[in-house]
Amino acid sequence: MIPDFIYTGLIDVLSYRSRLEEDRRSGGSKFKDDLEGALSVFDTVNSAVYSVNAISDTVILTCNNHNNFIEFLQILRNVFKAFMRKGLLIRGGVAYSKHFQSGRLTYSHAVARAYELESKVAIYPRIVIDDNIIQMYSSGTGLPALFNKGWLMVHNGITFLDVIEQTEWNEYHNLAAQIYERDKYKLQMDENAFSKHQWFENYLFDHPSANMTEKRYIEKMSLK
Numbered sequence: 001m002i003p004d005f006i007y008t009g010l011i012d013v014l015s016y017r018s019r020l021e022e023d024r025r026s027g028g029s030k031f032k033d034d035l036e037g038a039l040s041v042f043d044t045v046n047s048a049v050y051s052v053n054a055i056s057d058t059v060i061l062t063c064n065n066h067n068n069f070i071e072f073l074q075i076l077r078n079v080f081k082a083f084m085r086k087g088l089l090i091r092g093g094v095a096y097s098k099h100f101q102s103g104r105l106t107y108s109h110a111v112a113r114a115y116e117l118e119s120k121v122a123i124y125p126r127i128v129i130d131d132n133i134i135q136m137y138s139s140g141t142g143l144p145a146l147f148n149k150g151w152l153m154v155h156n157g158i159t160f161l162d163v164i165e166q167t168e169w170n171e172y173h174n175l176a177a178q179i180y181e182r183d184k185y186k187l188q189m190d191e192n193a194f195s196k197h198q199w200f201e202n203y204l205f206d207h208p209s210a211n212m213t214e215k216r217y218i219e220k221m222s223l224k
Contacts (some may be wrong), residue, residue, distance in 0.1 A: 004098070005097060007062065007068075007069060007095070008062050008095050008114045009114060010058065010095075011059040011060075011127070012058055014088070015183070016057035017057075034086040049063060050072075061079070073161060076127055080127065081168070087179055091125050091126055091127065091196075092122060093128045094114060094129050124199035125200045126199075128158055169204070169209045177217035180201075201217065
């Protein structure tokens with residue numbers, strides 16, 4: 001059977017291991033409960049068009065209808081927000097390529113490319129869009145409208161999903177500040193983890209809908 005071309009979004013939950021270790025040490029299930037709560041965002045997704053698989057710290061969302069790209073992006077926005085509301089940051093990649101799945105076999109260029117984008121390009125809490133999608137739409141009328149309508153942003157040549165809708169900036173700011181405040185003691189001397197929070201704060205305050213009366217929540221550099 002010839003593989004179909006599909007959209008695939010691969011999502012990684014940041015700080016998964018440290019949150020898992022917290023549950024282990026406490027004997028509780030707070031992290032499990034947060035994951036289940038965040039994943040409930042998929043309960044109303046149309047399973048005839050979208051397939052969802054969640055394994056450990058990875059969520060794979062596929063869309064088998066080429067015409068549903070905008071709805072696919074909206075679902076990813078909803079996913080990002082759902083995880084942040086449970087105190088979790090995520091990053092991911094979106095690809096469009098060949099994909100074949102049966103009961104025993106998954107053969108997917110799309111999943112492989114989405115994983116590559118998530119693990120090597122996204123780096124920070126953002127969902128990166130593959131260049132081949134940009135090229136595919138740029139020859140028509142689709143993608144320019146996405147840029148104009150605030151679906152996508154570009155930084156340092158990397159295109160990613162703009163998850164902040166116009167009226168939601170304050171909520172995202174508050175959620176990001178709460179996550180940072182909760183985790184900042186664990187970020188000491190961990191530049192890799194700290195940079196992810198720093199990038200997201202910069203994204204917030206560079207955003208067109210930023211409320212500049214709000215204060216930054218990450219401490220500035222100081223003299224010893």
